[in-house]
Amino acid sequence: MSAITVLLVDDHLVVRSGLKALLGTQPDIDVVAEAATGEDAMVKAEQHSPAVVVMDLAMGEGMDGIEAIKQLRRRNGKQAVLVFTTYDSDADIVRAVDAGAMGYLLKDAAPEEIFAAVRGAVQGKSVMSAPVASRLFQQLRNPDEVLTPREAELLSLLTVGLSNRELGRRLFISEATVKTHLAHIYAKLGVETRAAAIATAIRREGMR
Amino acid sequence: MSAITVLLVDDHLVVRSGLKALLGTQPDIDVVAEAATGEDAMVKAEQHSPAVVVMDLAMGEGMDGIEAIKQLRRRNGKQAVLVFTTYDSDADIVRAVDAGAMGYLLKDAAPEEIFAAVRGAVQGKSVMSAPVASRLFQQLRNPDEVLTPREAELLSLLTVGLSNRELGRRLFISEATVKTHLAHIYAKLGVETRAAAIATAIRREGMR
DNA sequence: GGCCGGATCAGCCAAAGGGATGAGAGACCG
C-alpha cells in the first residue's frame, strides 16, 4: 500500500527538520515537501498534492496560517490540514477549526500523538491535543464567555494600548458604547480592569 | 580529533529532534544527550560533561532557562551555554547574557549560523543572531531607555493587571512612589498610558 | 567633600476609566 504523503509548513527550519525526522521513522508516512511561508505552501501543495498538510499558525511575514488553511481548502478540499503550533489560544483554535482544520496539535505533543493525528486525518478523523480539546469543550459549556465579533474586534484594538476615546474613533462608535462593550468583555474574561483584560487577551486569547 | 559534545535542552521534542538532525550532519559535532527540563539538564550535564549546552529559555513548568544557565555556570564554568529560543525580547537577552550565556540564537536561524555558534562557543567566541545583536547595540546607544531593576520589577507586576494601590502593597512602597516609577517607565518605553505599557511589555519585553 | 542616579515620598489638579442603570434599533429564530 502507498504511504501517506505529507507537506510540512513551518517558518522554523528546526521544527520542519524535527517533524521530518519524527515522521520519517514511520514507514506509512512520507514527507514529500516542506514550505516556510503560506505562499510557498500553496505552490508546494499544488505540485505534490499531499494527503495531509501539517501547518504552523504563526509564520512571520505574509500570509498567516489561518489564511493558508482557508486557501488550501478552497483550492483542494481533499487535503486534510493539521494545525501544529505552540500556543493553545482560544481565538486561534476557533479560527483554525472554522477555516477547516482537521486537527489541532501542540508542539509539545508526543510523537505517537502526531502519528495518530496524521493517520486519522486521511480517514477524516479529527484529532486534537488534550489541552485544546478541553478548551473547546469549556467554550461549549459556557457560551456566555465567548466574545461577540464586535467585542473581539474591540479587544484586539485594546491590546495595542488605545484609550476609550481612540477606540471610539477607530470603530466609529461613541465612547459610551465603547464602555459598554468593555464592561461586557471584562465580565466574559473575568477581569475588572482594562489592564488585566489586555494581559489576558494577549496571553490567553493569543492576541499578539 | 574528537568531536564537540553537545547537550540539547528544550521542552519540545520536535525541536530537540530537529536540532539533533541538523547537528548530526556535521562530523565534528556530536549530540551526546538531551533534556526536557532545567532540572533534567543539570543531571545530564553532570553525567556527560558536554562542551556546549544548547538551551531554550522557555520551558514550561519548573526551572526556567535563565536559572538553568546560572546553575550550570556555577557548577561547571567550562561548559559554554548557547541560548536557542523563539523570541528576541530585550529583557531575556540581557538576563541571559548576564547569567553567562555565550551566544543567543533565534529559532529561525540558518543551520550554518547554528553550526558556527556551536564551534565558536567552544573557542570562547560569542555568536548571536543579527536581530539579537542589533537590539543589544541599540540598548548600548540609548542607555536612557533601559529600565532599572526596580522599574522592571514594577513593570512585570503591572502586566498582570494590578492597580497602583495593589502595586504599592506588593512592593511595600507608597502609591506615590509607584506613580513616579510608572512615569519613568512610560518615558522609557515611549508610551503614555498604562495600557500601552502593558502591551509593549508583554510583546517587546517578553514579559509573559 | 561634592555630584549623580536610583529609590522613596507628598500634594494638587485635570483627565480617564469603571459601575450601574436604562433604553432604542435591527437581525434572527421559532
Place this chain on the structure above:
DNA sequence: CGGTCTCTCATCCCTTTGGCTGATCCGGCC
C-alpha cells in the same frame, strides 16, 4: 408575532490614573 441577541447610546457618580513639581535619603564615584 414575540423573544433573544447584538450593537448602539446616554447619564450619574465615584475611583483611578497621569502630569507636574519638589523633596529626602543613600550609595558610588571623581
